[in-house]
Amino acid sequence: MFIGEYIHTVDNKKRLAIPMKFRKELGQKTVITRGLDNCLFLYPVKEWEALAEKLGKLPVGQSDARGFSRMMLAGAMDVELDSLGRILIPDYLKQYASLGKKVVIAGLYNRLEIWNEEKWQEYKTKTLETVEKMGEKLGELGV
Amino acid sequence: MFIGEYIHTVDNKKRLAIPMKFRKELGQKTVITRGLDNCLFLYPVKEWEALAEKLGKLPVGQSDARGFSRMMLAGAMDVELDSLGRILIPDYLKQYASLGKKVVIAGLYNRLEIWNEEKWQEYKTKTLETVEKMGEKLGELGV
DNA sequence: TTACTTATGTTTATTGGTGAATATATTCAT
């Protein structure tokens, strides 16, 4: 299970070191793809395969399902961690998530998310404002 | 069952000693997360895992469910008690709860809460004022 | 081929997490 958030830097060769804590569970072979809210998703291959299968089975008739799976599938790229635990981020994904030097790597259960650092901070403040109201949901979850 | 409140200090390496009384029940491996009312929650791993599983299964498609699980999962961090019973508090959580040097550690049945000391005092006085009224609600809940 | 660019791999330095030791405070029993 991936949890926690880290700030790392992308070097001038577009490489990003994955936090030590995530490496073991992530494995060497991973898949990176366009995520929701302008971030990138990074999956261990196994998780990805399961997800891809689901995406492939979405009804071709519905245009938004089509759009969603196109974005995820066509946007995907397999990347390997090198000897120092770094991945190479493809240009089009780097652009998509408007990644600069500082990025946030967040653990979200079965995937990692990669964010532009400022965007992440914005998103967080915005979301935290409403999260107290969501406290009710916590109750439903048995917290 | 965790009960009672303690005032402890965070050292300059952002470490916080857990009160001796809580250590045995808490265990070595714990998870610290964003809590409600700007405090932090500290769970024994088992308690956390049950919660995390529910969070992990929330639908990725819905934006507020996404926001919620991002805050809870990415906001969480597993921390181990070191040989002196201390935990390391990540920067972003320290900020979130605006922790200074003095913090309050309170036992709340199945979790601990970590508060900024002044905020805790404020919260307490504020809450004690209204506690009489709350009595009625308690009745409704069968206490 | 040669120069040049891009990708990949390695080395070094700095930062910050980790562990141990000492000092201070608190509690309890005499």
Added chain:
DNA sequence: ATGAATATATTCACCAATAAACATAAGTAA
């Protein structure tokens, strides 16, 4: 009250993770 025992606070020193710089290899175009 006094001292012993236990708990907490603080400090110092070490090690590991990350970031940056450097070096090598591979590919591309003139």
